[in-house]
Amino acid sequence: MEDFVKINTLDDFDFSGRTVLFRPDINSPLDPKTKRIANINRLEKAALTLRELLEKGAKVALIAHQGDTLDYQNLIPLEEHAAILERMTGHPVAYSDDVCGPAAVQAVKKLKKGEAVVLGNLRYLSEEVTAFEKEVKLEPKGMFDTWLVRSLTPVVDFYVNDAFAAAHRNCPSMVAFQELLPTSGGRQLIAEYTALSKVTAHPAHPCVFVLGGGKISDAFGMMRNVLESGTADKILTAGITGLVMALADGIDLGHATMKFLEDRDLIGFIEEARQLLSAWGDKFMYPEDLAYEQDGKRQETSVSSLSPLSPELKDKLFPDIGQRTIEKYQRELSMSATIFVNGPAGVYEDERWALGTQEIWQAIASSPGYTVVGGGDTINAASRFTDLQDFSYVCTAGGAMVRFLAGKKLPLIVAMEKAYVPPEVLETVRKTLG
Numbered sequence: 001m002e003d004f005v006k007i008n009t010l011d012d013f014d015f016s017g018r019t020v021l022f023r024p025d026i027n028s029p030l031d032p033k034t035k036r037i038a039n040i041n042r043l044e045k046a047a048l049t050l051r052e053l054l055e056k057g058a059k060v061a062l063i064a065h066q067g068d069t070l071d072y073q074n075l076i077p078l079e080e081h082a083a084i085l086e087r088m089t090g091h092p093v094a095y096s097d098d099v100c101g102p103a104a105v106q107a108v109k110k111l112k113k114g115e116a117v118v119l120g121n122l123r124y125l126s127e128e129v130t131a132f133e134k135e136v137k138l139e140p141k142g143m144f145d146t147w148l149v150r151s152l153t154p155v156v157d158f159y160v161n162d163a164f165a166a167a168h169r170n171c172p173s174m175v176a177f178q179e180l181l182p183t184s185g186g187r188q189l190i191a192e193y194t195a196l197s198k199v200t201a202h203p204a205h206p207c208v209f210v211l212g213g214g215k216i217s218d219a220f221g222m223m224r225n226v227l228e229s230g231t232a233d234k235i236l237t238a239g240i241t242g243l244v245m246a247l248a249d250g251i252d253l254g255h256a257t258m259k260f261l262e263d264r265d266l267i268g269f270i271e272e273a274r275q276l277l278s279a280w281g282d283k284f285m286y287p288e289d290l291a292y293e294q295d296g297k298r299q300e301t302s303v304s305s306l307s308p309l310s311p312e313l314k315d316k317l318f319p320d321i322g323q324r325t326i327e328k329y330q331r332e333l334s335m336s337a338t339i340f341v342n343g344p345a346g347v348y349e350d351e352r353w354a355l356g357t358q359e360i361w362q363a364i365a366s367s368p369g370y371t372v373v374g375g376g377d378t379i380n381a382a383s384r385f386t387d388l389q390d391f392s393y394v395c396t397a398g399g400a401m402v403r404f405l406a407g408k409k410l411p412l413i414v415a416m417e418k419a420y421v422p423p424e425v426l427e428t429v430r431k432t433l434g
Contacts, residue, residue: 016057025163049186059111162186204337212239213343238345248273289322320346
C-alpha cells in the first residue's frame with residue numbers, strides 16, 4: 001500500500017475465528033421486468049474481499065443496500081446477492097431477511113469460521129435511507145443509538161468497509177462503526193482510494209485530465225480543484241464540455257446547440273467556463289474541429305470557420321470531435337505521465353460519432369503513463385473500444401469519485417482515516433498480546 005494512504009488494510013489484523021461486519025457496495029442494476037440482477041460487476045469486486053476474509057477463518061456478517069426510497073424500483077431483498085456471493089467465493093453464504101433485529105443477531109451469533117450471512121437490505125431501515133440522512137444530519141457519534149449500530153456492535157469484533165462507491169454517504173453503516181470497532185478497508189476500497197489519490201495528490205507529471213460526456217456538472221465539479229491544486233497540467237475537453245468551452249471562448253455553434261443546452265439547463269456553465277479560461281486559459285484544450293450530419297453521413301468542419309457561422313451549419317448539432325482534434329489530443333496523451341478520463345468524446349453509441357471516443361480511448365489505453373478510467377458511461381465506452389486490462393485502474397465509483405476529485409471531503413474516508421492505527425502501534429499491541 002502507498003505510504004500516503006492512511007487507512008488500515010486486511011493485512012493489519014488477524015481475523016481468524018473473529019466475527020467481521022463487512023460493508024461493501026453491491027447495489028446492482030436489475031432487469032426491470034424480472035427484478036433479477038442484470039450486472040454482477042460490483043458483486044465480483046465485493047467477492048474478492050469476502051473470499052479473503054472467509055479463507056482467513058473469519059465469520060462474516062455482510063450489510064449492504066439495494067435501491068432506495070429515491071430508487072424504489074430497485075428496492076428488493078438481498079437473497080439473490082447472497083446466492084451469487086456464495087457461488088463466487090466457494091464458501092457458505094446464508095441470507096437473513098432481518099436487517100438488525102433478533103433474527104439477524106441470532107444469525108450472526110451462529111456463524112462458524114469460513115461462513116458468512118448477508119443480512120437484510122439496509123434500506124429497510126429509515127436511518128439508512130437518503131431522506132433520513134438529508135433531514136436529520138447526524139454526526140457519527142450521534143449514530144450510536146441507531147438500531148443498526150446498537151444491535152450489531154455487541155456481536156462483532158471488526159468492521160471492514162469496501163464501499164468506496166458510497167463514500168459520499170453519511171449514514172450509520174458507513175461512518176459509525178469506525179468509532180467503536182477495529183477497522184480496515186477492503187481490497188476494493190483501498191484500490192479505489194489509492195488510484196484516485198495518485199491522480200490528485202501524487203500524480204506524475206505531465207498530468208492530463210480528459211473530460212467529456214453529457215453530464216458536464218461532473219467535469220466542472222473537478223476542473224477548478226485540479227487546476228488550483230496544480231494536479232492537472234492540461235485539461236482536454238470533448239463532448240458537451242468541449243462545446244461549452246468553445247462557446248465560452250467566443251465560438252458560434254449555432255441555434256441548435258444553444259437550444260440543446262437551454263433544454264437541459266446547461267447554459268449557466270458557459271459563464272463558469274469563461275472564468276476558468278480567464279484564469280487558466282493555457283491549461284485548456286477544446287475541439288479544433290467538430291463532426292456533424294449531412295445527408296445521413298459524417299462531415300467535419302473547423303471550429304475557426306464557425307465564427308461567423310455559415311447558414312448551412314446554424315441548425316446542426318456536433319455529436320463528435322473531428323480528426324484534427326483527435327490527432328492533437330493523441331499527441332498530448334502520448335507525452336503524459338498521468339491520465340484521468342471521465343466521459344466519452346461524442347455520441348459513441350452511433351457509429352457515425354464513435355470515431356473520437358474510439359481513437360482517444362485507444363490512445364489512453366496504449367499510453368505508457370499511469371491511466372485511470374472513471375464513471376459508468378466512461379467504462380462502458382472503454383470496454384467497447386479497448387481492453388480494460390490496458391488501463392492502470394478502472395474506478396467503479398460515480399458520485400463519490402467526482403466529489404473526491406473536486407476536493408470535497410467524503411464522510412467514509414474521514415471516518416476510515418480517523419480509525420487508522422499506525423503500523424508501529426499495531427506491532428506494539430501484537431507483542432503485548434503475545
